[in-house]
Amino acid sequence: MDGDLRKALCGRLKSTEGHIRGIARMIDKNRPYASVIQQIQAVQGSLKQAQLLLIRAQLDRCLCELEERDREQFQALRDELLSFLRL
Numbered sequence: 001m002d003g004d005l006r007k008a009l010c011g012r013l014k015s016t017e018g019h020i021r022g023i024a025r026m027i028d029k030n031r032p033y034a035s036v037i038q039q040i041q042a043v044q045g046s047l048k049q050a051q052l053l054l055i056r057a058q059l060d061r062c063l064c065e066l067e068e069r070d071r072e073q074f075q076a077l078r079d080e081l082l083s084f085l086r087l
Contacts, residue, residue, distance in 0.1 A: 005057050009050055016046045052085060 001009075023039045059078050 001057070005053065008053055012046060012050045012053070016043055016050070019043050019046065052082065055085060056082060 019039065020043055023036060023043070026036050026039065056078070059081065
């Protein structure tokens with residue numbers, strides 16, 4: 001895993017960790033359910049983005065072995081796969 005990816009993932013996960021602690025505090029303070037649910041959804045979104053970063057990096061790594069003439073086809077396939085994962 002390259003340094004930029006590692007830094008991006010660690011930053012996102014540390015932020016998510018702090019967010020989860022904030023949700024626990026909300027529960028301790030008996031905040032409204034709707035507010036807690038909204039924050040849980042935000043955490044899920046953050047984790048999904050971390051997952052997409054990893055998937056994109058893996059696809060790029062696997063595809064770098066393709067010859068240059070196949071690169072455009074790879075980019076189209078990668079973008080299509082990522083669009084499915086964003087649902």
